[in-house]
Amino acid sequence: xxxxxxxxxxxxxxxxxxxxxxxxxxxxxxxxxxxxxxxxxxxxxxxxxxxxxxxxxxxxxxxxxxxxxxxxxxxxxxxxxxxxxxxxxxxxxxxxxxxxxxxxxxxxxxxxxxxxxxxxxxxxxxxxxxxxxxxxxxxxxxxxxxxxxxxxxxxxxxxxxxxxxxxxxxxxxxxxxxxxxxxxxxxxxxxxxxxxxxxxxxxxxxxxxxxxxxxxxxxxxxxxxxxxxxxxxxxxxxxxxxxxxxxxxxxxxxxxxxxxxxxxxxxxxxxxxxxxxxxxxxxxxxxxxxxxxxxxxxxxxxxxxxxxxxxxxxxxxxxxxxxxxxxxxxxxxxxxxxxxxxxxxxxxxxxxxxxxxxxxxxxxxxxxxxxxxxxxxxxxxxxxxxxxxxxxxxxxxxxxxxxxxxxxxxxxxxxxxxxxxxxxxxxxxxxxxxxxxxxxxxxxxxxxxxxxxxxxxxxxxxxxxxxxxxxxxxx
Numbered sequence: 001x002x003x004x005x006x007x008x009x010x011x012x013x014x015x016x017x018x019x020x021x022x023x024x025x026x027x028x029x030x031x032x033x034x035x036x037x038x039x040x041x042x043x044x045x046x047x048x049x050x051x052x053x054x055x056x057x058x059x060x061x062x063x064x065x066x067x068x069x070x071x072x073x074x075x076x077x078x079x080x081x082x083x084x085x086x087x088x089x090x091x092x093x094x095x096x097x098x099x100x101x102x103x104x105x106x107x108x109x110x111x112x113x114x115x116x117x118x119x120x121x122x123x124x125x126x127x128x129x130x131x132x133x134x135x136x137x138x139x140x141x142x143x144x145x146x147x148x149x150x151x152x153x154x155x156x157x158x159x160x161x162x163x164x165x166x167x168x169x170x171x172x173x174x175x176x177x178x179x180x181x182x183x184x185x186x187x188x189x190x191x192x193x194x195x196x197x198x199x200x201x202x203x204x205x206x207x208x209x210x211x212x213x214x215x216x217x218x219x220x221x222x223x224x225x226x227x228x229x230x231x232x233x234x235x236x237x238x239x240x241x242x243x244x245x246x247x248x249x250x251x252x253x254x255x256x257x258x259x260x261x262x263x264x265x266x267x268x269x270x271x272x273x274x275x276x277x278x279x280x281x282x283x284x285x286x287x288x289x290x291x292x293x294x295x296x297x298x299x300x301x302x303x304x305x306x307x308x309x310x311x312x313x314x315x316x317x318x319x320x321x322x323x324x325x326x327x328x329x330x331x332x333x334x335x336x337x338x339x340x341x342x343x344x345x346x347x348x349x350x351x352x353x354x355x356x357x358x359x360x361x362x363x364x365x366x367x368x369x370x371x372x373x374x375x376x377x378x379x380x381x382x383x384x385x386x387x388x389x390x391x392x393x394x395x396x397x398x399x400x401x402x403x404x405x406x407x408x409x410x411x412x413x414x415x416x417x418x419x420x421x422x423x424x425x426x427x428x429x430x431x432x433x434x435x436x437x438x439x440x441x442x443x444x445x446x447x448x449x450x451x452x453x454x455x456x457x458x459x460x461x462x463x464x465x466x467x468x469x470x471x472x473x474x475x
Contacts, residue, residue: 003119006031008103009111010096011086011474019091021099022474023108024084024116029072031106032085035059035099036070044085049074057089057099065102066095080116081123114471118464121456127158128456128467132410135471136219143268144218148407157413160208160406161451164201168448171197175441194440195431201447202424208408209417214397215409217302221263221272222396225297228307233346237307237379238262238275241389266389269396274301303340303395310376311350340395342373344388349378412467416453423447 006025012018023032033044038055047053049072057065068089078084089095104110114135121131133152140146151157171194217223226234242262260275274297298304375391377384408414423446430440456464 003115003122006108007111007115008100008108009116009474010100012091014091014093016091019089019096021087021089021096021103022084022111022116023087023103024078024080024082024111024119025108026083027107028083028085029074031103031108032070032087034106035102036068036087038070044070044072047072049077057087057102059098059102060105065098066090066092076123076125079125080119081125082119111473112469113473114468114475116475117471118468121464126153127155128464129157129161129410129413129454130155131456132412132467133157134475136409138472138475142265142270144270145409148215148218148409151406152409157406157408158455160204161455164204165448165451167197167201168444168451172441172444172448175437175444191431191434195428198424198427198431202421202428205417205421205424208406209414209421211406212408212411212414212417213302215407216411216414218269218407219409221270222303223272223274223297223301224303224305224392225274225276225301226305226307227276227298229309232307232309232312233379234275234307235260237305237344237346237377238273240379240382240385241273267393269393271303271392271396298339301339303342303392305342305344307344307346309347310345311347340397342375342388342391342395345374345376346379348376349381349383413454416450420447420450423450 004026006023006027008021008023008031010019011022012020029044035057036044036053036055037058038044038047038053040053040055042053044053052069052071054067054069057068059065066089068087070088071086073079073084073086075081075083087099089099100110117126117131117134120126121128126134130153133149137146137149137153140149174194226238228234238260242264261272263270263272265271276297375384375388377388379385408417423443426443427440427447430443
């Protein structure tokens with residue numbers, strides 16, 4: 001990819017009333033000037049930056065193609081750090097394509113996906129983690145993702161990494177200074193203080209690494225698994241939450257034999273609901289496969305909705321609450337140590353309030369679930385669904401996240417942090433074992449290397465190509 005020529009691209013989606021074409025590179029202003037005739041007789045090169053000029057785009061036959069507004073940005077004060085011009089015209093696909101053709105005749109090349117942001121990175125306008133946040137911002141579909149992407153794009157994550165790297169560099173410089181005086185057997189670095197500093201760094205990196213679980217859930221939708229016995233209303237609840245008939249609802253036991261997934265945004269947060277096969281003892285091979293998948297999905301979930309048919313618990317001849325709870329206690333609760341479990345009493349429209357109190361007591365005594373983790377609903381009638389949605393929001397732990405918290409959402413960043421964490425722990429082991437400074441220094445340099453990978457101070461053309469190829473053209 002030639003990053004020193006002039007590029008152009010349509011930067012707005014098709015179908016809108018207004019379209020914008022972005023031009024960037026050494027000849028961006030000159031090339032735009034050749035096809036633009038302002039109402040005021042002024043050259044774009046002489047125009048004040050960050051102002052809009054009104055005029056016409058003139059084609060090769062000196063005919064007016066469109067009335068437009070043009071803004072000019074002089075290097076390095078632009079998004080890419082280069083000379084740039086932005087043409088705002090009517091959103092006609094024909095007009096936009098003709099403007100691109102006219103710019104191409106003046107020597108501009110069609111930009112590749114992500115090339116503008118890549119130039120911004122290479123010209124020092126942002127680091128690599130900030131550049132990746134641009135793509136996340138464009139792809140954000142809810143308030144939570146938007147907030148995380150904005151924080152990262154503004155440099156919140158970068159500042160945290162910079163602080164860590166400054167501390168590591170201080171440690172490394174002291175140890176490498178000792179190597180210069182190795183023959184004199186002196187120590188410039190207090191090993192006790194170095195160990196304390198490495199422990200602090202380890203805590204920060206560990207916190208960032210652990211945050212990826214929440215960040216990944218927020219980015220792709222917080223996984224919520226709906227579990228319970230057959231015919232307790234799991235599929236009905238899924239349809240109610242999604243506001244559509246996504247899952248088949250039937251009185252026949254074992255209708256749902258595989259997992260069904262869909263997402264919905266609740267008050268700015270995306271949840272990924274997973275309806276599962278009913279848990280029961282069966283000789284049906286296919287249904288058993290579905291039940292095993294239910295338990296595998298529980299391991300992936302952040303929130304578990306345990307659905308109980310409350311009407312069954314008061315009818316003679318049906319299984320008691322304690323029998324239903326037994327499966328949950330033995331197979332499900334052991335998988336829920338780091339997850340949120342919500343007990344949902346369904347079909348409450350079929351029983352009286354005094355009968356509900358009896359059921360509550362049975363469930364609490366048998367499972368140990370607290371009353372604030374339980375809700376009664378009617379999935380069929382939609383009763384109390386809004387209250388259930390509020391419980392889901394509370395269980396998502398978003399209330400614990402402030403605007404200043406650093407949450408890792410990128411898998412590449414998480415992998416680099418994991419490697420950095422291993423390296424700093426090797427430093428701690430070396431310090432406590434009183435190993436030589438050169439061995440400690442090597443692990444410190446390795447930790448620095450992995451942190452530098454995140455912000456792009458250490459990168460390859462292959463990595464950059466992979467990252468920016470995921471961007472849309474025009475960004």
